[in-house]
Amino acid sequence: MKITKYLLIGFLVISLGLVGCSQAESSQDTNKDQMTTEATETTEKQDDNAELTTLKAVVRSKGGLKVEAESRGFKIVMDEPTEEGGTNQGMNPCEAVLSAFGGCQTIVAVAYAEEMGIDLQDYWVELEGDFDMRGFGGVEGVFPGYTEVRYKIHIKSDSPQEKINEFIxxxxxxxxxxxxxxxPVKMVRSDIVVEK
Incomplete structure (x- = not known):
C-alpha cells in the first residue's frame, strides 16, 4: 500500500510544531533569530529489512511570535493568541502537535480501513492536552511540555464492534x-549558525 507519503506528512507537522514551539520562545528575545532546517526529502536504505526516510523543513520568524513553516512548498503559519503576546493568526505549535496526532491517526485509519475489511464511513478525533505554563516560563523542575494528551476517536461504521476495536x-x-x-525522540542540534 502506497501510503508512506501521507503518514510522513503527519509526522512532519508534529516536527514543525515542536520546532515552532522553540521558535516562539526564542522570538520573545529577538525577532531576528531563526530556527532552520533544510527543506527536502531523502530516502536511503539502512539494511535489507529497514528503510529510513528523512523529512526536512524550514521554520522562520515572521515578526512577533508568528512563524512560518515550509516543507516541499507547503506552508503552515503558527502564532500565539493575543493574550499570550501573539497576533492570533494561526494555531500555536502545541496545538499543531495535537492536530498532527489526530491527522496522522485519521490518515492511517483511512489508508488501512479497506485492507482490514472495515466499513469506514467517517472518522474523526477530538484531542486535548495539559501542560504547566510555568515550564515555558523557565521555572526549575517544571516540565515545559504536555504532561497528558487525551483523545476520543469517533468512527462511523457498520462493522462489528470487535473488529472496530482491533482496527483502532x-x-x-x-x-x-x-x-x-x-x-522520547532523540533530538540532535547539528549547529548554531549566526547570520550577519
Whole structure:
C-alpha cells in the first residue's frame, strides 16, 4: 500500500510544531533569530529489512511570535493568541502537535480501513492536552511540555464492534505521530549558525 507519503506528512507537522514551539520562545528575545532546517526529502536504505526516510523543513520568524513553516512548498503559519503576546493568526505549535496526532491517526485509519475489511464511513478525533505554563516560563523542575494528551476517536461504521476495536488498536500501533509523542525522540542540534 502506497501510503508512506501521507503518514510522513503527519509526522512532519508534529516536527514543525515542536520546532515552532522553540521558535516562539526564542522570538520573545529577538525577532531576528531563526530556527532552520533544510527543506527536502531523502530516502536511503539502512539494511535489507529497514528503510529510513528523512523529512526536512524550514521554520522562520515572521515578526512577533508568528512563524512560518515550509516543507516541499507547503506552508503552515503558527502564532500565539493575543493574550499570550501573539497576533492570533494561526494555531500555536502545541496545538499543531495535537492536530498532527489526530491527522496522522485519521490518515492511517483511512489508508488501512479497506485492507482490514472495515466499513469506514467517517472518522474523526477530538484531542486535548495539559501542560504547566510555568515550564515555558523557565521555572526549575517544571516540565515545559504536555504532561497528558487525551483523545476520543469517533468512527462511523457498520462493522462489528470487535473488529472496530482491533482496527483502532492497529491504527494506534502504527501511527508515527502517536508513537513519536509516546516515546522520547532523540533530538540532535547539528549547529548554531549566526547570520550577519
Amino acid at each position: 488498536s492497529y491504527v494506534e500501533k502504527v501511527c508515527p505521530v502517536g508513537n513519536t509523542i509516546a516515546s
